[in-house]
Amino acid sequence: MNIAPTQALTLEEFLKLPETKPSLEYINGEIIPKSIPKGRHSRLQGKLCSAVNEIAEKPKIAYAFPELRCSFGNRSIVPDVAVFQWRRIPLTINGEVPDNFELPPDWTIEILSPEQKPNKVIGNILYCLKFGSRLGWFLDPDDLSVLVFLPEQQPELFQGEDTLPILPEIELRLTVNQIFSWLKMGG
Known part of the structure; x- marks a missing residue:
């Protein structure tokens, strides 16, 4: 469902609107609600x-933010997980995390929900890559696969025991099966 404003809003006007649940995204001049996350x-x-x-925060390598609004170019999107290298996290004058991130994440992760349109979600990953993201994951819990996006490369489908590419500075090894085993509580 898209929300058609009575008049076209600019990105700046959109960013002045109050936050909602579910979050709204601003894509190509349209206001689009994100799906409410399910189990x-x-x-x-x-x-x-x-x-x-667990791996990257203490040594100040990177940080993964859930549902973080990222506004850049002419979009304001809310990736399911936005991973930023530590040195790229914008800080306030007091050294705190700001409310507004006006840059793309280094690694954007989207998890497909049943009512979502895959191409809209993949479009956000591609948009992030166009503006400097270094890695994108598109997880599909129904077919237990991860479509991986790297800049200027064809997407690659990972399944089963395939080891997933991760930002090189984050010393983490994950297979597709490991990720989807988390769906079993205690997994």
């Missing part, structure tokens, strides 16, 4: 953030 989506999102942050 599988929430579980995968939480475990992915935890896996990355």
Whole structure:
């Protein structure tokens, strides 16, 4: 469902609107609500953030943010997981994480929900890559696969025991099966 404003909004006007649940994204001049995360989506999102942050936060290598609004170019999107290299995290004058991130993540992760349109989600990953993201993952819990996007390369489908590409500075090894095993509580 798209929300058609009575008049076209600019990105700047959109960013002044109050945040909503579910989050709204601004894509090609349209305001599009994100799907409300359901069980599988929430579980995968939480475990992915935890896996990355367990390895990368303490040594200040990177940080994985869930549902973080990223506004750049002419879009404002909310990736399911946005991973930023530590040195790229914009900080306030007090050294705190700001509310607004006006840059693409280094690694964007999207988890397909049953009611989502895959091409819209993949479009956001491609947009991030166009503006400097170094890695994109598109997880499909129904067919237990991960479509991986790297800049200026063909997407590649990973399944089963395939080891997934991760940003080289993050010393984490994950297979597709490991990720989807998290859907079993205790996995």
